[in-house]
Amino acid sequence: MNAVKPDGPDLATLQTSFARALHYQPSEITDLIMPHALSADQQLQIYRNNFIIGLTEVLEATYPAVKAVVGEACFSALARQHVLTVPLEQGDVSHYGCGFDDTICAQASLHQAVPYLADLARLEWWVDRAGQLTSSAPDFPLEKLQGLTEARLAQARLIPNPGCELLDSDYAVAELWQAIHDDVLNNLESLDIHRPQSAIVLPGPRVITTTTAGTALVALSKQHRPLNQASPEMLALLGELISQQVFANIHYPDETEA
Numbered sequence: 001m002n003a004v005k006p007d008g009p010d011l012a013t014l015q016t017s018f019a020r021a022l023h024y025q026p027s028e029i030t031d032l033i034m035p036h037a038l039s040a041d042q043q044l045q046i047y048r049n050n051f052i053i054g055l056t057e058v059l060e061a062t063y064p065a066v067k068a069v070v071g072e073a074c075f076s077a078l079a080r081q082h083v084l085t086v087p088l089e090q091g092d093v094s095h096y097g098c099g100f101d102d103t104i105c106a107q108a109s110l111h112q113a114v115p116y117l118a119d120l121a122r123l124e125w126w127v128d129r130a131g132q133l134t135s136s137a138p139d140f141p142l143e144k145l146q147g148l149t150e151a152r153l154a155q156a157r158l159i160p161n162p163g164c165e166l167l168d169s170d171y172a173v174a175e176l177w178q179a180i181h182d183d184v185l186n187n188l189e190s191l192d193i194h195r196p197q198s199a200i201v202l203p204g205p206r207v208i209t210t211t212t213a214g215t216a217l218v219a220l221s222k223q224h225r226p227l228n229q230a231s232p233e234m235l236a237l238l239g240e241l242i243s244q245q246v247f248a249n250i251h252y253p254d255e256t257e258a
Contacts, residue, residue, distance in 0.1 A: 055083045055096060062097040062128045065180040066104075066121050069114065078103060078110075094132070097125060116171035116193055123173050123199060123207070126165040130205030133163045140242050144250055152252060154228035158221035159249035165201045166215040174199040174209045200246055208244055213237055218246060226253075 056079040060067055067075040082103040088096055101121040105111050111118065145153075167174075172195045179188055198215045200208040208214075213233040218241070220230055227235065241247060 052080055052083050055088065055093065056080065058093050058096050059083075059100065063100060063121055063124045065124055065177050066100070066117060068180050069117060069120065069176075070110070074110070078107070081107070097128065100125065116169070116173055116176070119167065119169040119171055120173045120177060123167050123169075123177055123201070126167065126201040127177070127205045127207060130163060130165070130201050130203050133203035133205075135161070135163075135203040138248065140245065140247055141249060142242075144252075155226050155253050157224055157226050157251045158217075158247045159251060160218055160221045161202055161246055161248050163203045164218060164246060166218055167199045167201070168196075168212050168215055169198065170194075170196050172197040174207055178207065178209075200241075202246065208241075208246065210237065210241070214241060217241065221247065 056076060059079045059082065060075070063075075066078075070078070078100075082097075082100055085103065086099055101118040104118045104121055171193050172191060173193075174197050175191055176188070176193060179191065196212075198210050198212050200210055200215060200218060202208065211233075213231065214237045217230055217234040217237060220227075220234070227238075
């Protein structure tokens, strides 16, 4: 805005009113804008357009695979809907974009046409968050697994890699994301998108494809539950997930936890 009437409200009220106007919500901000070559509504529309364009660029950077699937026009419409329904709550836009999967689900026709899109968006959000983390977990202490009795191992608790996130999907979205990320779209011809798939996202980011048993084992460790509560299918993946650095440590009941 070029100028605001000097007898207007305090700064906090003005900022709140302006934010509401940007989201096309009822606001008295137009009554406070001084006359100019453009009307108050026209001036506000310029800010709205720039505001939406700016946050759309943020969403494009966070969800490139979603954009690749639906195309630019559809993505722009989705982004606009998200921006107008999910307010920016802080000045740091690098944290904006949470809940884009919910925005996708709210578009019934799109969700029906591309039912895996919301899960793909959910995976991309975790990848974006993981990309802002530094993996500081030490290598798993394999020596702590040597000479173990079955009874002692059963009472042990796994310590997951800090920052890991889990996704269980009815669709092969992890493979789809990887193909788009690696720009090997020719591999999509052999991709069965309707095959259920689970994924573990680690700082870096790293995306590990697994099964529901794999994510269940990590979920169990996040809940600080012992291995005797894990199913045989979960335990069968223990060695594989340890080798992939999904777990940072293992804690036994007779030792002091660091």
